Amino acid sequence: MKVLVIGKGGREHALVHAVSRSGRVRKIYAAPGNPGMAQLAECVNISDSDVDGLLAFAKEKHIDLTIVGPEHTLSLGVVDAFQKEGLKIFGPTKDAAQVETSKDFSKKIMDKYGIPTARYHTFDTMKDAIRYVEKQGVPIVIKEDGLKAGKGVTVAHEMDEAIEAIETAFSIPGNKVVIEECLTGFEFSLICFVSGDMVIPCEIAQDHKCVGDGDTGPNTGGMGVYSPVHTITKEIIDEAMNNVMLPMASAMVKEGHSFTGFLYGGLMLTEHGVKTIEFNARFGDPEAEVILPRLKTDICDIIENIMNHSKTEMEWDPNTTLGVVMASEGYPATSTKGALIEGLEDVDSMVYHMGTAEKDGKLYTDGGRVLTITASAPTLKEAYAKAYEDVRKVRCDKLFYRNDIGKKDM
Template sequence: MNEMKVLVIGSGGREFAICRKLKTSALIDEVYCAPGNPGMERIGVHPVEIQENNFEALATFAKQHAIAWTMVGPEDALADGIVDYFISNDLKIIGPDKQAAQLESSKDFALNFMQKFHIPTAQHQTCTSMEEVDAVLAQTSYPTVIKKDGLAGGKGVFIVENQKEALKILTTLKVSPQSPVIFEEYLDGPEYSIFVLLNQKSFQILPVAQDHKKIFDHDRGPNTGGMGAYSPVPQFTVVDFDRTVNEIVEPTINGIHTMGFNYTGIIYIGIMMTANGPKVIEYNVRLGDPETQVVLPRIKNDFGKLLTECVDQADLDPIEIDSQAYVNVVLAAKGYPQNYVKDQRLPEFTIHDKGMIDYANVAVDDQERLIGNGGRILSVIGIGDSIKEAQVNAYEILSDYPVNQTYYRHDIANRAVQE
């Protein structure tokens, strides 16, 4: 029988977690990751020195190495049409095409989609000029939410408390027809991350997670790409979940099929459980970081088999969920998310059953030792029979292995363990 080789595109903690999961698949013999990161070599993954936006080189690699299918991690490649490019070269790939990727790359597109299919979300208005902005500001109540229309890596959302703050943000966004800005009603309530695996025939919902976007403890400071996550989420009740599936997940999948999108892969639905029920905050068209690191370990199925079914447009097996809890605390470079420090020497973690390390933004020094390369350096994932045990294990690992010129939040998963 032929060897099965797969390619993952991306370089961060999310891609590390995907590769780790695929390494456990009984179907898969080799896992490549482009461009990957040096930490991946420690789990037997082969980094490939091709950038994620070099579609021609990636497709050539896939053909030359008889890659069975490619899984796309980051949003930029999807928004730029990597799926269309691979399909035009007769290559199997997991991800939505460029048209469907607008659900993430254009907030205006996503909001129009939700309106068309009666999917609950915040009241909103899109502005393409400062005249339109002024008209909206004249009738805005605060707090309000201002969003950039395009991709912003989790950092394009601003909650403003008054008109002065709004004007300050708007001067940096340069509103135009090419660069619209969206004003949204401020919603209040806990946020949850729903990931759905889908193809043209069927869909399956992955384990639910909750992430922590703010930089500092107690949800203070600016938004980041994400400072931690955990799964399961005990406070998200069965009733809440069922309502979310009926009012949001099923209409979203139905809308994708009705619109005729070429959508094979993952859709992330960020929801807020408001006093009036669940509402969509945003769509992403791929797995999230830092949630992937706690969602994938809870899937008992062979993930390689699931993704093979997905790309082959077969009926997807039901997801079997592990009862163990996972808490991901992100270790970030001092200065993140702005000007961050690099080259911190990273420890050799020996943590046995307490948890896992998923490397993200790392490099190697001249002695082939791992060092920090800025931004979010790695994830420490605590494992336990309860959220509390997983949380304790994650923070024990962090205190046992201190790293200079880094920091992390000390309250990840507190919402799930506080009485």
């Protein structure tokens, strides 16, 4: 097989790594890829926003399977374009991707089909949104409706903070805001291979969204992650599958938005059971960097079988994987480009490139989140120790990281 992975971040690096372990694949392309992926795949200089360019390349190279990484590529209708030309591609159509591209769309379906989630209201005027928040009080959650790369969410503990988030959201013309009750509990991520109403779950993970230790500071795309999650038992996973993931896949079919691809459930174990924080239309990042290294079954077999509506039993490495994200100074508000990165040759753990660039044989920062260092070990404590030992080997004066990834489960 010849496989094309679309994207340039850590998730796509993990997908390329998984595909590279397939005995059926003789050639992997990554578009546009990154310096880390270049060790496993041929990187091609096509933007992940260039649907026409990606389609032309896939036709020219007779690609057997395309796997889509980023949500913005899905939002542009890349799956629709490939399907129209009869090409095999794993990901949801532009219509089905609304499960992520519109929080209001997702919440309406959850509400209609009784899928447990936070109480909410959607507003398209700032005045009404502020009036509602003042009536409800804090803490409260403000979510911008569209794609925000994991950063359009504010968990406001002060009224001033909530109003500022609403004002910021409505400074963007045409924006809508979803305002939710603030759920409390233990967060976890459940990602499934989905085709219509067939749903095959991956092992679960826990992401750490806040930028600072102790879950402080603004939300990010994710600062670190580990898998499996010992607090979340098989009974809780069964509850999440039966009450959230399976009903959502079925609801999408019934509503005429049948979903194929990676369906991501951002979930919370509350005192009232499992509730849904959000759905995404693609693999999580950085969840991919700890879940996919544990996958022992051929990922291409899984994808092809589920697209043919044939189930595959998945086998997982029993070890714990823990990934620490190294981010640019100023992230998530800003990012640093051009800072020299050294010491990766001394790292024993897996290194996934999220935002790097190579010039004259040297590696530099090139984005907000730059690297994920993923360690594997028999226990969470051992994986934690190994990951942070390797993180400290990376030398770059413009990178920072959280020090407490996985601590809540130890």
